[in-house]
Amino acid sequence: MADVTGERSRAQLLLVGALALAVIFLSLSLLLNSVIYTENLATRQTHADVEKAETFRASVVDGLGGAVEYANRRNVTGFADRRDAYRAATDDWIPTLANYSATDGLAGDVDRAGVQQGTRIVDANASTGIVDRNGDGDWTMATDSSVRRFRLNVTLSSVDSPDDTTITIDDGTAQDVVVEDDGSGPQVRVVGRGTCELTRGHVDIGAGRVDGDYCPPLADARPTGTVDVSVSNGDGIDATYSFVVDRHSEGFRTAVDTANFPGQCTPPSPPTYATTVGDDPYTTPAIYAATARIGVATQDLDYRRTVRAAPDEAGEPATGPTFTTFNVTQSGNDFDVGWQTSDPNADVDSVDLRVTYVTNGTVYADSSGLSPNGSASFKDVPSGLAYYVNGTVTDGTSDRRVSEIHDTGACPP
Numbered sequence: 001m002a003d004v005t006g007e008r009s010r011a012q013l014l015l016v017g018a019l020a021l022a023v024i025f026l027s028l029s030l031l032l033n034s035v036i037y038t039e040n041l042a043t044r045q046t047h048a049d050v051e052k053a054e055t056f057r058a059s060v061v062d063g064l065g066g067a068v069e070y071a072n073r074r075n076v077t078g079f080a081d082r083r084d085a086y087r088a089a090t091d092d093w094i095p096t097l098a099n100y101s102a103t104d105g106l107a108g109d110v111d112r113a114g115v116q117q118g119t120r121i122v123d124a125n126a127s128t129g130i131v132d133r134n135g136d137g138d139w140t141m142a143t144d145s146s147v148r149r150f151r152l153n154v155t156l157s158s159v160d161s162p163d164d165t166t167i168t169i170d171d172g173t174a175q176d177v178v179v180e181d182d183g184s185g186p187q188v189r190v191v192g193r194g195t196c197e198l199t200r201g202h203v204d205i206g207a208g209r210v211d212g213d214y215c216p217p218l219a220d221a222r223p224t225g226t227v228d229v230s231v232s233n234g235d236g237i238d239a240t241y242s243f244v245v246d247r248h249s250e251g252f253r254t255a256v257d258t259a260n261f262p263g264q265c266t267p268p269s270p271p272t273y274a275t276t277v278g279d280d281p282y283t284t285p286a287i288y289a290a291t292a293r294i295g296v297a298t299q300d301l302d303y304r305r306t307v308r309a310a311p312d313e314a315g316e317p318a319t320g321p322t323f324t325t326f327n328v329t330q331s332g333n334d335f336d337v338g339w340q341t342s343d344p345n346a347d348v349d350s351v352d353l354r355v356t357y358v359t360n361g362t363v364y365a366d367s368s369g370l371s372p373n374g375s376a377s378f379k380d381v382p383s384g385l386a387y388y389v390n391g392t393v394t395d396g397t398s399d400r401r402v403s404e405i406h407d408t409g410a411c412p413p
Contacts, residue, residue, distance in 0.1 A: 053296040053303040056108050063093050064290045064309035072120050072286045075277060079117055079285035086115060086287055107297040113306065116344050118288025119249045121273065122242045123281035126155060130165060130234030130241055133270045133281065137235030140259040144400055145245035146318035147223040148310055150205040154179060155238040159186040163236030170228045175221045177205060179237055193217035206312030224315025246288045248342065251323030251402045253283060258403040320398040321348050328389045328404045335406060338375040341393045348372040349396045358386040358405060383408040
């Protein structure tokens with residue numbers, strides 16, 4: 001009988017122990033579930049905050065880009081006017097965005113950081129083609145430039161099968177964009193990549209779109225980095241066009257003129273581009289890009305970024321230096337050169353000057369390692385000859401070049 005009682009006692013102890021363990025496991029399970037729920041809730045809250053911050057960032061970039069394009073389209077010719085218009089537009093828009101973000105539980109702020117000067121090129125004459133001021137359809141549109149917002153509006157009735165207009169974008173590897181009629185109607189053909197039908201005449205090379213629709217062949221040909229842009233048979237169609245480059249007007253115009261008029265003394269008459277609005281094609285100083293510092297704060301997130309807006313810029317942001325001015329003053333057999341430079345990263349390394357003979361390219365004189373802003377003189381240059389006066393500005397990674405032609409009695413050569 002004693003054995004039976006002992007067995008019952010042991011059984012009772014085992015049952016009590018099992019119940020105790022069950023209570024412990026249940027408690028641990030509830031505690032663990034509570035922790036997991038809390039962490040999941042915190043994670044969901046953090047992810048939601050990050051998504052809101054990213055939406056805020058995207059809204060700021062879109063708003064800056066809209067203000068840049070608004071300023072660039074205004075009928076003004078000075079960069080200060082563009083900058084003031086940009087500031088006025090963002091003055092109205094930034095408080096509205098900040099107030100709107102507050103309704104979404106965010107404390108958002110936007111602090112303008114600056115704008116990068118460039119040049120806008122426009123031809124608004126729809127009765128002519130992609131031509132220079134002389135009406136020439138074979139010419140260089142841009143040299144050694146980052147190009148964005150490159151748009152054409154083509155008159156469809158002017159596109160016919162015998163005449164193909166080709167725009168060549170060259171970053172070291174040339175890519176041809178052809179506007180043509182292959183017999184089935186107008187189209188945009190990217191050589192080696194494919195075609196897209198052209199039904200309304202809108203070609204957005206910068207965004208890779210035709211008639212507003214994404215065109216994969218054209219998207220693959222968008223200008224990235226610094227490129228040269230030229231056109232062949234530009235007078236074969238009627239079209240308007242515009243684009244923005246990251247070079248200052250003076251250096252850009254000088255470089256393009258030298259490319260188009262290699263044997264003509266500076267300034268060519270007429271130059272490639274006019275400076276008067278409406279005298280197509282023409283250039284005006286423009287905003288190439290804008291930057292701002294943004295901040296977004298919630299209970300669980302502190303998000304701060306520097307953002308940049310350069311509408312329809314393909315590839316990496318433009319960071320190369322440029323000449324803001326490059327002037328060569330000739331007095332008899334003396335050349336006095338003055339220059340100023342600019343760089344988005346404010347890290348201009350040096351300027352090099354070189355004088356070469358137009359006839360054979362032989363170097364007459366050069367001077368390297370000069371300051372980013374300065375002047376130099378070349379005295380007693382031999383008479384009766386024509387010379388290229390070349391300038392190169394570098395930041396150690398990339399460089400830009402300009403060139404003017406001057407003579408001592410033998411121009412054109």
